[in-house]
Structures are given as structure tokens and as C-alpha cells.
Amino acid sequence: MNLTRELRSGADDIWRSMLNHPFPAALCRGDLPIEKFKRYLLQDYGYLLGALQNFCLLASRTDNEHILLDLVALIGEEAEGEISDYQRFIAQLGFTLDDARAVKPFATRRNYLDFLLTASAERPFAEGLTATLPCFWSYLEIAEHHRKELTGAADSPLRQWMEVYLNEEYHALVDRLRSLVETAADGHPFEPLLEVFREASLWELQYWDEAWEETR
Known part of the structure; x- marks a missing residue:
């Protein structure tokens, strides 16, 4: 997957700033206060719903049968699997989906989703997909970078949350999305792909920043 390696x-x-950010580092060590983790x-949940909307928009814009079918399958798996898993997980912490729906969104969450939806609607399909x-x-x-601390941490909701990103199913999901980007972007100019990849990466970093500031 040469293209996605070049983007990375x-x-x-x-x-590197994300890998060494204090919030995910504390998550993986297991010493982030639980109230801060809950927040x-x-x-x-709001981000997950927005991401599903974005994938639906992307699916409507491709005329590549393989990509369309794979995106539709991914949407179904995300909707059925992740939302039900999320609901079970927050129930362990005493919350419901209504609690998640009622929470005031981070400004970064709103702006990040706006960026993704705009990229999917207005940029070439390959660039919108790359932004995801x-x-x-x-x-x-992040989970792989902190694997030693994560696997050595005491069992807790924090560890359970981050360990999901080390399992084979999640690794396969990432490889699948990378493969879709490779296919969709074949022959597409590199610079605009890198531009949206970097901007989406910056939004990820800013999301961690806002989560950290909220917990200080």
C-alpha cells in the first residue's frame, strides 16, 4: 500500500504529536481519571453518527462498483457493530445513548465533521475518502505505540476501550480502508490527497487537545 504509506x-x-499526546498516553497507562474519560x-457517539453520514455521502458519489459495495458493507458493519458495542460499553459506566445524544459537542468535533462532509461533497471522491x-x-x-503500557495496565474501562484498537478485526478494518483509498486514488494527483490527509490528521490532533483541555 505505497500511496497510503506516503501519505502517512x-x-x-x-x-508524532498524536502518538505522544498526553491524553491517549494517559488512557493507555490507565491513569486518566474516570470522570474525565466519561466526558x-x-x-x-455524535462523532460516530457523523462519520456514518459521511460514508453514506461518499457511497452516493462513486460509480466504482467494488468501492460502492465495500463502502455500503462498511456502513452496515459500523452501524450494527460499533453502535451496539458503544451502547453496551457506556451502559457499564452508567450511561445511555440519550446521555450521549444530550452532551454538548466539542467545537472541534463539529468543525471536524464539517470538514469531512465538505470534503466528501465538494472535493473529488478520492480526496473525500482519503480524509476519512x-x-x-x-x-x-496510538494503541500500537503504547502497547506495552496498555497490556501492562490493570483491567479497567480505559484499558478495555483502547484494547479494541489492537484486535485483529480493527487492524483488518484499517487495512480495508487503506485498500479502498489506494483503489480510489489510483492515478489521482498526490498533493491534494496529502493536503486532505494532513488536514484530517490535524483535526484528530486538535480533538485530543480539546479533550485534554477539558480534563485539566
Whole structure:
């Protein structure tokens, strides 16, 4: 997957900041206060719904049968699997989906989703799809970067949340999305792809920043 490796390399400065960010580092060590984790976690449902809307928009814009079918399958799996898993997880912490729906969104969450939806609606399809990649891929890299601390941490909701990103199914999901980007972007100019990849990566970093500021 040469193209996505080049995109990752072209955003390495941003990704190194994410890998060493204090919020995910504390998550993986297991020493982030649970109330701070809950506040972060309740933001995730709104982002998940927005991401599903974005993939639906992308699916409507491609005329490549393979990509269309794979995106539709991914949307179904995300809607059925992630939302039900999320609901079970927050229930362990004493919350419901109504609690997640009622939470005031981070400004970064709103702006990040606006960026994704605008890229999907107004940019070429390959660029809109590329913008979705940093979210999925960076969580995998963060979990792998902190694997030693994560696997050595005491069992807790924090560890359970981050360990999801180390399992084979999640790794396969990231590889699948990378493969879709490789196919969609074949022959597409590199610079605009790198531009949206870097911008999406910056939104990921800013999301961590806002979560951290909220917990200080």
C-alpha cells in the first residue's frame, strides 16, 4: 500500500504529536481519571453518527462498483457493530445513548465533521475518502505505540476501550480502508490527497487537545 504509506510519511510531524499526546498516553497507562474519560467518551457517539453520514455521502458519489459495495458493507458493519458495542460499553459506566445524544459537542468535533462532509461533497471522491483515513488509522497506531503500557495496565474501562484498537478485526478494518483509498486514488494527483490527509490528521490532533483541555 505505497500511496497510503506516503501519505502517512507526509504527515509524520502531526502523527508524532498524536502518538505522544498526553491524553491517549494517559488512557493507555490507565491513569486518566474516570470522570474525565466519561466526558471524552460521551462525545464519541455524535462523532460516530457523523462519520456514518459521511460514508453514506461518499457511497452516493462513486460509480466504482467494488468501492460502492465495500463502502455500503462498511456502513452496515459500523452501524450494527460499533453502535451496539458503544451502547453496551457506556451502559457499564452508567450511561445511555440519550446521555450521549444530550452532551454538548466539542467545537472541534463539529468543525471536524464539517470538514469531512465538505470534503466528501465538494472535493473529488478520492480526496473525500482519503480524509476519512486518519481517524481509523491513527487510533491503531496510538494503541500500537503504547502497547506495552496498555497490556501492562490493570483491567479497567480505559484499558478495555483502547484494547479494541489492537484486535485483529480493527487492524483488518484499517487495512480495508487503506485498500479502498489506494483503489480510489489510483492515478489521482498526490498533493491534494496529502493536503486532505494532513488536514484530517490535524483535526484528530486538535480533538485530543480539546479533550485534554477539558480534563485539566
